[in-house]
Amino acid sequence: MTTLAETVSDSVTITRRNLIKVKRVPDLIVFATLSPIMFVLLFRYVFGSAIPIEGISYAEFLLPGIFAQTVVFGSTITGASLADDLQKGLIDRFRSLPMARSAVLVGRTVADLGLNVLTIVVMALTGLVVGWRIHSSVGEALAGFLILLLFAFAISWVMALVGLLVRTPEVVNNASFIVIFPLTFIANTFVPTDNFPTVLKTIADWNPVSAVVQAARELFGNTAPSLETSNAWPMQHPVPYVLAWVVVLLVVFVPLSVWAYLRTASR
Amino acid sequence: MTNAVVVEGLVKRFGENTALGGVDLTVSEGTVLGLLGPNGAGKTTVVRILSTLLRPDAGRAEVNGLDVLTQGDRVRATIGLTGQYAAVDEYLTGQENLEMVGRLYRLGGKEARLRAGELLERFELADAAHRPAKTYSGGMRRRLDIAASLIARPRVLFLDEPTTGLDPRSRLGMWEFIADLVSDGTTILLTTQYLEEADRLADRMVVIDKGEVIARGTADELKAQVGGERLELTVSSSAQLSAAAEALRPLAQGEPHRDEQTRRLSLPVTGGTETLAEGLRRLAGTDVRVLDIGLRRPDLDDVFLTLTGHAAEESAAEAGADAAPTAVSAGASR
Numbered sequence: 377m378t379t380l381a382e383t384v385s386d387s388v389t390i391t392r393r394n395l396i397k398v399k400r401v402p403d404l405i406v407f408a409t410l411s412p413i414m415f416v417l418l419f420r421y422v423f424g425s426a427i428p429i430e431g432i433s434y435a436e437f438l439l440p441g442i443f444a445q446t447v448v449f450g451s452t453i454t455g456a457s458l459a460d461d462l463q464k465g466l467i468d469r470f471r472s473l474p475m476a477r478s479a480v481l482v483g484r485t486v487a488d489l490g491l492n493v494l495t496i497v498v499m500a501l502t503g504l505v506v507g508w509r510i511h512s513s514v515g516e517a518l519a520g521f522l523i524l525l526l527f528a529f530a531i532s533w534v535m536a537l538v539g540l541l542v543r544t545p546e547v548v549n550n551a552s553f554i555v556i557f558p559l560t561f562i563a564n565t566f567v568p569t570d571n572f573p574t575v576l577k578t579i580a581d582w583n584p585v586s587a588v589v590q591a592a593r594e595l596f597g598n599t600a601p602s603l604e605t606s607n608a609w610p611m612q613h614p615v616p617y618v619l620a621w622v623v624v625l626l627v628v629f630v631p632l633s634v635w636a637y638l639r640t641a642s643r
Numbered sequence: 644m645t646n647a648v649v650v651e652g653l654v655k656r657f658g659e660n661t662a663l664g665g666v667d668l669t670v671s672e673g674t675v676l677g678l679l680g681p682n683g684a685g686k687t688t689v690v691r692i693l694s695t696l697l698r699p700d701a702g703r704a705e706v707n708g709l710d711v712l713t714q715g716d717r718v719r720a721t722i723g724l725t726g727q728y729a730a731v732d733e734y735l736t737g738q739e740n741l742e743m744v745g746r747l748y749r750l751g752g753k754e755a756r757l758r759a760g761e762l763l764e765r766f767e768l769a770d771a772a773h774r775p776a777k778t779y780s781g782g783m784r785r786r787l788d789i790a791a792s793l794i795a796r797p798r799v800l801f802l803d804e805p806t807t808g809l810d811p812r813s814r815l816g817m818w819e820f821i822a823d824l825v826s827d828g829t830t831i832l833l834t835t836q837y838l839e840e841a842d843r844l845a846d847r848m849v850v851i852d853k854g855e856v857i858a859r860g861t862a863d864e865l866k867a868q869v870g871g872e873r874l875e876l877t878v879s880s881s882a883q884l885s886a887a888a889e890a891l892r893p894l895a896q897g898e899p900h901r902d903e904q905t906r907r908l909s910l911p912v913t914g915g916t917e918t919l920a921e922g923l924r925r926l927a928g929t930d931v932r933v934l935d936i937g938l939r940r941p942d943l944d945d946v947f948l949t950l951t952g953h954a955a956e957e958s959a960a961e962a963g964a965d966a967a968p969t970a971v972s973a974g975a976s977r
Binding site: 468 | 694695696716717719720728729730735739743746748
């Protein structure tokens, strides 16, 4: 049996391997840094010019939302990279080694978490330039970033399973786009949900992405007394709601992904 | 001699398709077994089961006395696998690739670094050690892949078609590296479609077709099964193949093999040079123009042709559709 220390050591080896790739592939760095800058600027000035938010600037309203959207999209890299490793025979190689059975997936999701940290730093700096401010304590602000990253990490494990089952990086990207785009838009991410049609509003209220955004807004102090919050339970208790989602996703998808990894082989 | 690999009654099905229909084989310690067969014969499936990547539906497999089903972890610690395509990380350098695999074999950082350096030297990759593998040629990637599978000094090495897709020069180079490994005492199970490769590297061979073992033995034993010599000739146009075959049929010990593309005719014969002289006399009485004629000892291509009715390098699909004696070339490996 593999010990915990061995599992950690193997996962570190794989994480390092994945991060070297980030360093060597300029496209990835560009994707991870330039596109978030672009999104912050586009939404801030295009939507921001037309969407008045009661009692708060659009930049302050927007940033927690766009943080959430970007890290959720960032997690799709997990699936695409695993599908790529599978196609290139690397998963076969790893599976033939006496290494910990979960290390390839842990190393992958942790590396992608690292990439998300980089993305968030770049976006936060861009946000500060265009008028976003944190009004809370350092501890609360860190908790805000932590909850964004935790949720993204959980989604990474969902994408890991998708990548191992779908097996083609392009298909993983397209498929996740179809799911993640509505998931991050039918939410309080970019606009208040007050005027959504009833069905959409209910979906938005219970959408975990909305809760992530609401939690981040509260923890960064990007709310205003005049800004109405839905009465739905998740919107009133966003932090426990998000944490519950994170736990459930990890409990379900970590074992499922490891199971899929142990049964997959290139064709 | 102890067996490093034991396979008994191995069965693997993929849905309707039976990839292995009960394969038995053994590899003695320190020897090379060539697992031969056309595409889709089941060679890779055997290797994947032995390297714990796939679970068989029935049967038993042991590597170094360890059961691949119940002692997978310990099996993995004693084997090296080089798959059909070079499984190297193209963004890592050669050195980083080998160090990573070394660490995952739990060699420890320092030992992994040392072994990586040694192997890069040995596989003539030292100059490229600090370049990303993306910049390597196909032959270099294969060498890096084999180096990776050797990093923990495995007692058993699985090489799945190690030279498929390589140009002839790289292939020759690869053969030298593999021959070196054998002299170090590594047990090797090598799959290949190239009979010449098996002839050159393997001590014993197992020939499989459609998931069944159809022959086994040393190269000489297999050649003896085919028997005798071959009278081979090339004629000036493929239209003359039939006339030549008719003229020579009385001399042949079996069915002549025609290859329309290369305009070659091959017949199993006995009697040596006298038969050759007689053949020439018979051909002189026809209007067949002979460009080249000679006697040849049978090689493994002939073995395969005799055993299966189709040449070794045809794909399984082609083989099914075209099992007639007028099959496609068997000569691509020469």
